[in-house]
Amino acid sequence: MIVKILQFGTTGQLAIELLRQAPNHALAVTALGRADCDLADPAAAAKAVIAAKPDLVVIAAAYTAVDLAETERDLAHRVNALAPGAIAAACDQVGAALVNVSTDYVFDGAGGAPYAEDAPTNPLQVYGATKLAGEQAVSAACARSLNIRTSWVVSAHGKNFVKTMLRLAAAGNPLTVVDDQEGRPTAAADLARFILSQAGRLAAAKAGDPAFGLVHFANAGEVSWRGFAKAIFAEALGDAAPEVGATTTAQYVTPAKRPLRATMDTAKVKRVFGVSPRSWRAALSEIVAELKAQ
Numbered sequence: 001m002i003v004k005i006l007q008f009g010t011t012g013q014l015a016i017e018l019l020r021q022a023p024n025h026a027l028a029v030t031a032l033g034r035a036d037c038d039l040a041d042p043a044a045a046a047k048a049v050i051a052a053k054p055d056l057v058v059i060a061a062a063y064t065a066v067d068l069a070e071t072e073r074d075l076a077h078r079v080n081a082l083a084p085g086a087i088a089a090a091c092d093q094v095g096a097a098l099v100n101v102s103t104d105y106v107f108d109g110a111g112g113a114p115y116a117e118d119a120p121t122n123p124l125q126v127y128g129a130t131k132l133a134g135e136q137a138v139s140a141a142c143a144r145s146l147n148i149r150t151s152w153v154v155s156a157h158g159k160n161f162v163k164t165m166l167r168l169a170a171a172g173n174p175l176t177v178v179d180d181q182e183g184r185p186t187a188a189a190d191l192a193r194f195i196l197s198q199a200g201r202l203a204a205a206k207a208g209d210p211a212f213g214l215v216h217f218a219n220a221g222e223v224s225w226r227g228f229a230k231a232i233f234a235e236a237l238g239d240a241a242p243e244v245g246a247t248t249t250a251q252y253v254t255p256a257k258r259p260l261r262a263t264m265d266t267a268k269v270k271r272v273f274g275v276s277p278r279s280w281r282a283a284l285s286e287i288v289a290e291l292k293a294q
């Protein structure tokens with residue numbers, strides 16, 4: 001059976017990888033960019049679902065500007081919480097399954113990591129609070145929904161830490177990176193591969209199937225931002241890798257607070273889906289190779 005997918009998002013890291021990989025699967029994907037459907041208008045997003053009557057909806061767009069969200073709270077809430085909630089209600093109405101993507105920033109990272117799916121949440125910033133509200137709205141409105149929490153998403157396109165570090169290194173300025181925040185870098189390509197590999201199952205599964213609910217997906221391994229920067233430079237620049245100085249969260253002040261160690265346990269994705277995410281280092285090698293080839 002060809003699964004009919006409606007995807008929100010065309011230009012983000014995850015959206016691009018989903019669109020790239022979709023031709024490898026028996027899927028018919030319609031993707032809506034911001035110009036087709038602005039998620040700041042949740043009713044319009046719901047209408048798009050009802051008009052398309054897909055088998056599966058994937059929300060691959062979100063308000064992801066973590067610092068700006070502190071001053072654009074209402075917009076972030078509309079895009080990350082109200083729109084997913086409205087989409088979920090529309091999915092329930094037309095019998096579509098739903099994948100929504102969330103974040104490790106629902107956790108405060110103050111202790112208890114690696115966090116399992118049922119660990120208590122306590123977002124430190126507006127972004128995490130809006131994503132958590134989105135998860136809750138989705139699961140309340142649509143029993144056939146899967147919220148996937150991921151972390152530190154990187155790829156060869158869009159805005160992300162790998163590209164930012166390489167740009168800063170190319171500019172030749174001394175680099176200092178936060179060394180006391182730890183997480184699990186995740187390739188957008190790997191998350192997309194996981195979602196697409198489960199599309200058939202999700203589209204066919206009935207409410208109550210263990211495939212629905214909440215799952216963590218992140219590449220294996222844990223590293224600080226500074227450690228990640230050093231690995232990026234080693235991979236991309238070899239002997240020409242610049243020095244990376246260390247700073248702390250307390251010294252590097254940003255509008256939004258970040259968790260110190262919000263790393264997620266991914267045992268459930270193996271248990272329920274039989275998927276073992278590869279190491280972040282292997283994923284990084286592939287991204288750097290793609291950047292070099294560009």
Ligand SMILES: NC(=O)c1ccc[n+]([C@@H]2O[C@H](COP(=O)([O-])OP(=O)(O)OC[C@H]3O[C@@H](n4cnc5c(N)ncnc54)[C@H](OP(=O)(O)O)[C@@H]3O)[C@@H](O)[C@H]2O)c1
Pocket residue numbers: 009010011012013014015033034037038039040059060061062063064079101102103104131150151152153154158159188
């Ligand atoms: N990036 C990370 O490190 C990270 C970490 C944890 C979880 N996540 C989650 O993973 C998912 C995918 O993230 P990503 O890294 O692929 O995001 P991204 O590269 O920052 O892209 C965000 C996408 O959302 C779209 N968008 C933003 N506001 C919109 C609106 N009002 N209406 C329609 N589209 C809108 C953007 O469109 P434009 O191009 O038009 O702006 C862009 O396509 C998101 O749910 C995010 O919260 C990301």
